[in-house]
Amino acid sequence: MRSPITDSLGHVGGVALLTWRTLLAFFRPPWEFRPLIYQLDHQALGSWSITMLTAIFSGMVIALQFATGLEPYGGSMYTGKLVALATIRELGPVLTALLVGGRVAAGFASELGSMAVTEQIDAIRALGADPIKKLVAPRVLACIIGLPLLTMLADIIGCLGGMVVTVAEVGITPRFFYQQVLDTILPVDLWHGLGKSVFFGFFMGIIGCYVGMHTTGGTEGVGQSTTRAVVTSAVTILVSDYLLTQLFLKLYG
């Protein structure tokens, strides 16, 4: 008897199984680097522009909120510290993951979904190859490597955006803002943000691939899979963000 609950549990089990097989594929030779480089180029490098756009405006808006919100309490001098912390611990990794995750998960789901409905994934197996090794492993690995790199970019651009607004609104010098960021941000803050982005990269990659490979129902199915991958990826990133933040706070403070 199928119900939404058993269906959901089935998908969780399916993703767990795919995760295990993908991890095995990472360590099983032969290692082909060309598909990994191709995916890194397409997924990570291809996302730098939306990453920068998101980061600069989120940095600017958070600076504006802090600068005006703290002014009545005489705390607007601390805007730089708050912008840097918020960007590096939360906004950088989460917003980047949501934006890039939507783009990447949709791309994987539609590409692998099209391959599934046209029997190309069956053809890979029939020709003696392993579709997890050939298709899933390089995509997931590209996400795990690429998302932290994009997150670092978002951290820098987000702080720069925050600096521009803080300088304009609060009247501090760029050098003062820069010094505040250096004094505030500790290595542990970077690990918080970048550590989470490694997990987010893994989630978006594995979800996009899982949904794509299980696509049925022709072109309509591909469309549904694409939507499902974007939504599932975003929800997973937001839910796991809370859990990972709890975990990292307990581990590193």
Added chain:
Amino acid sequence: MDERTETLGPRPGAGNGEPIITFRGVKKAFGPKVVYEDCTLDIYRGETITIIGGSGTGKSVLLKMLIKLLSTDAGSIKAFGTEVTTLDERGILPLRKRIGMLFQGAALFDSLTVAQNIKYGLREHHWGTEAQMDARVAEVLEMVGLPNTQQLKPAQLSGGMRKRAGLARAIAIQPEVILYDEPTTGLDPINVRRINGLILNLQARLGVTSIVVTHDMDSAFTVSDRFAMLHERRIAFVGTKEETLACDDRYIREFIAGGRGTLDEDVE
């Protein structure tokens, strides 16, 4: 029709009398939809057998279960003496080298050229050096009548050419058995004749065993030595071309006559 269920011997001149592929009591369901309940069939070396049956009855499922693209729920499938149903994804690889498959839509990899598509299987099976693979690609493309198409992408090929390129990819690794999933569906009469000719030619030149799934009865009668009729979730009839034509079962006669556009009054 059940009393007609029988597995006939090999066609005259089909070589070894032992079947190389056997299905015994195979069961398969997709959720509540049962596709096979008790499927039993023998396939002999060197023959061309066509699986016929209505749309959505699971003819392609039979081919996919044979190379474990789909798992079975119960029963036994043996190929070259090896039990397929208990093999894992790595254990099935040697069998997949011996059994090639032409998929319904050819299933060529869109992002790769024709040559890269054909080399995909060669590379997996460690065919040899790049030069040897290039030579093999040229050879199989020549065999299917697509010379000098190595650098074309699948999107640049017509439907018939895609099928032939798919066939070239399937035969490149020199399989002993070729599975054809609806090889002529959606093709114009000239391409249908060309594909039929290829199936016959490959059998004559390479001595391969062919399992064809099709709705196209004209094509089936052109290429087949034997027919297996899938009806009510099992193989309900197996017979040679002559036995199939002489069969007095109403469903089979209706199916064959309808498929060939020669439905008789007496069938009605």
